[in-house]
Amino acid sequence: MTLTLDVLNAADEPGFVSLLDGVYEHSPWIAQRAFAQRPAAGFPSLAALKHALASVVRKASLTEQLGLIRAHPELAGKAMVSQSLTAESTDEQRRAGLTHCSPEEFAQLQQLNADYNARFGWPFILAVRGPRGNGLSRRQIIETFTRRLSAHPDVERPECLRHIHRIAEIRLNDKFGITPTLGNQVWDWAESLARFSDPGFAEQGQLTVTYLTDAHRACAEQLTQWMRDCGFDEVSIDAVGNVVGVYHGFDDLEDAAPGGGSLRSHGRRLLTGSHYDTVRNGGKYDGRLGILVPMVCVRELHRQGRRLKHGIEVVGFSEEEGQRYKATFLGSSALVGRFDPTWLDQADADGVVMRDLMAAAGLPATMASIQALQRDPARYLGFVEVHIEQGPVLNEMDLPLGVVTSINGSIRYLGEIRGLASHAGTTPMGRRRDAAAAVAELILYVEERASAVPEVVGTVGQLQVPAGSINVIPGRCRFSLDLRATTDAARDALDADVRQRLAEICERRGLSVTLERTEAAAAAPSDPQWQQRWESAVSALGLPVHRLPSGAGHDAMKLHQAMPQAMLFQRGMNLGISHNPLESVTNDDTELCVRAFQALLESL
């Protein structure tokens, strides 16, 4: 029988625990504590219940957490063979095909189980039914198992817990008879869009879509097709390859052309969207989520025959990643009149000039046509963007959504410290001019200084002693420096401190240093009113509001130059990894993201 929140909220403790029996394997203490801490009015949503249960585990002792993990069976392990699994585990392992392994696969899984248990002391946990609920293949399971076997225990333990929460989520969905249909629609679109990939990558099953390749143009065509299917009133591909869909608000309809002709909107619109290009060997959700989520919102409005007061303009930006040309944010730059005319003359690695590429793609390839894309801010309420977090924060907090406070300002340098290359054996410690030791001090100072202030980060990502020898004291050491902060003031203070310390280190050690600034981008703080709208939308789902900065740049950073903007982040699975095939979301999180977007639309 299908469970409802009303029934659950009405239950006493034994009833509550009993109703949630089997959600967390052999661990009734989780439901018990969630009951004790439940809101006075009961759980407002299934999402709130899921978060409450996960929070109990996150706050439990290490012993309790390990007990929970160890309460789980091994994958295709002895318990499966002896048929002593719980009903839920039996079903999950059967759906993953683990009950029908070949002898080789079975032997491989037994070895992985043994190695994993020897390394960590607990069984490997994987939500085998997968994010869309359609199951991982045995090959995918074995690949994931092998990868996680080499993780650090402090990383792997919480990752196991997160898989346990995902297993619990799927079991709860079954209990409540819930199917995240909107999330599934976005999932299916993202899977379908990922079938287009550039030559050289497609063959290896890798996703790469760079500016105006065949795969890129196929994506654009696919998006226009889907937008039309969703019921957008106007759908087009603009002069820089952006896919633009407009769904009018009822403000506009007075001016509508009769008889199905082109509708002309004169009311103010909400602008939203994100990019459909990818990095090389990237993920399926970076950018695309921010196009597909508002698309499904429009589809739902259209299905219901509804229009909102304001029009909705969804843009699939053609270029954000700067992979093919040094023209990052090409698509959104055009909308704010910042398309650099010199970009047209740029050649890619194969010598293909952008202007020629555009012409070959059937675009006008003139600055006049590109300048015409600039939006009049007076015609727009503002810009919102949903995006996968691309970081670990929401994942670690067991939160599906987070509200962005600011897109960080950044400053980047390439540097080199020069000391004196001398003999590692014959030069006493006190007489060295070790360039690498100075960079080591810098790295630790950047770490310490950035850690001391919230919402500031600093990274030395590139590091090399050129032509270093095992027996030569580093005479040179090259490094990069990437400093980011939620405000320009915080960024500049970090920058000044780091540069001062660098100078001190070099002065004290008798070294010289060169530092070349390669980038400086201003911070783009979220518009307070729009940020508040996202916060209300998240609250309406029964979820706690977590505010966080965006460390990465996004199209919203460009639109910020013309109109108010605010972003919503959706949790990334797999430790939040992005720009990587392991980038992952769940259909349940996406469902919540769509519903947050719908709530924001309703609030306008």
Place this chain on the structure above:
Amino acid sequence: MTLTLDVLNAADEPGFVSLLDGVYEHSPWIAQRAFAQRPAAGFPSLAALKHALASVVRKASLTEQLGLIRAHPELAGKAMVSQSLTAESTDEQRRAGLTHCSPEEFAQLQQLNADYNARFGWPFILAVRGPRGNGLSRRQIIETFTRRLSAHPDVERPECLRHIHRIAEIRLNDKFGITPTLGNQVWDWAESLARFSDPGFAEQGQLTVTYLTDAHRACAEQLTQWMRDCGFDEVSIDAVGNVVGVYHGFDDLEDAAPGGGSLRSHGRRLLTGSHYDTVRNGGKYDGRLGILVPMVCVRELHRQGRRLKHGIEVVGFSEEEGQRYKATFLGSSALVGRFDPTWLDQADADGVVMRDLMAAAGLPATMASIQALQRDPARYLGFVEVHIEQGPVLNEMDLPLGVVTSINGSIRYLGEIRGLASHAGTTPMGRRRDAAAAVAELILYVEERASAVPEVVGTVGQLQVPAGSINVIPGRCRFSLDLRATTDAARDALDADVRQRLAEICERRGLSVTLERTEAAAAAPSDPQWQQRWESAVSALGLPVHRLPSGAGHDAMKLHQAMPQAMLFQRGMNLGISHNPLESVTNDDTELCVRAFQALLESL
């Protein structure tokens, strides 16, 4: 009129200062303080006087040191043009050809003077008459000027002072009518031997002599020729290409064949020598000094018609540097029965197998012939080796010679720390697994730990974040580790501490590490009696005895496995740099080294 030590030692203060007038430019305070601190019995040698004067400057205040430097004229500067230089400076700048610069050279020197003064605030000082006293060319002067212009002020200031001491040394030699004829002989031989260089290097004026190349064999032939000229009784090239010269002691002469036939020695001999191969683009003195110094000692004995009680066997080892084959210490290994038979089958980078190379060079190329080279320790008193320091210690202390206490034991690792590559913008500081930050901690710990104990050194020479990106937190960082100490116990304690700290760092930061030991060599402490003989020889020159370990490996390390050994180091100029064309010695230092070797021979 030529000055003598007796006259100088007999003088009162004004007389002493007056006699040394012009040695240090416009700075009588140096002679005044040296007088105040002179030994009761007066200066025992010119070397002692030179060291005393340099010590006054080394211990002077920074203001006094800068005053001394600023008392010097610019090279080819206004003072030269207006003919207001001291007589000494006029002579030196004239000899260097600076009074006959082309207009272009003069303009270049004026620009260098201006740039240098702007950077450092003092004039560029260069002992232009050069180590052999024969003057640097204008081209060499301009090259050196350009190189030192980019040095750190804390490096450049003492380097200027050392050039001032060298200028003073040459002026003192003039005053005392001294010519370092034995040092000059070694200098001339080293220059002459450096005319042989391997193909590809010779054309660029670079010195490279690797195992059994044409240049290498030419060096061997040249050495045998010079040894015969010196009066060695037996001279040969052995089965591994070592050049061996024997000068019999009078113990042996009973068994001498009459009428100029081959003399057979049956008494005990002193074994000495060093290597004549070089690293790629190396210096002229590394190794070769240790062959040429005893050669000139034998020449002097032979010229005087003298024999000592014991025979002297000088070996020019054919291979020490391990450049062409992975067979470091090949030459000395053969003498102690440690020639690895598998070396014969090794191919070099061009596929040339050592056995074939030996055969082509006319060597027997059999293990039997190589095994026959093993020396019977009972026939030898011990092994001594003189070598350029290849480090900065003696140079910084203004000491021509130093006595080696031990050839350091070493242990080497290649390591890699693995963390998690994640987005530099989106990963908060507290959630990072930064592999490079962990290596940074290791580098600073190695520096701190090695600095805390005398005669221990530790170096991270190789350092790299593979495929690092400016905006990605390092997920991997590779490094090398080179740990050395005068004793195996100190080395092992350092090793244990460093490895423990590395494990702690990785544990605390949640990282994994691999560490591969690539080398471990036992320390070779000097034989106390032989070390004492070197100390007595240095004392006899009127110089303070400074004891120091050898951080680099030397042939003596191999001979240590068969007999007592002890080494004498000679100061390297140019900050002690070695394995580099800038490697340099002075004829005066070499003269002292020869005289120390003679004193050691006389003491046997």
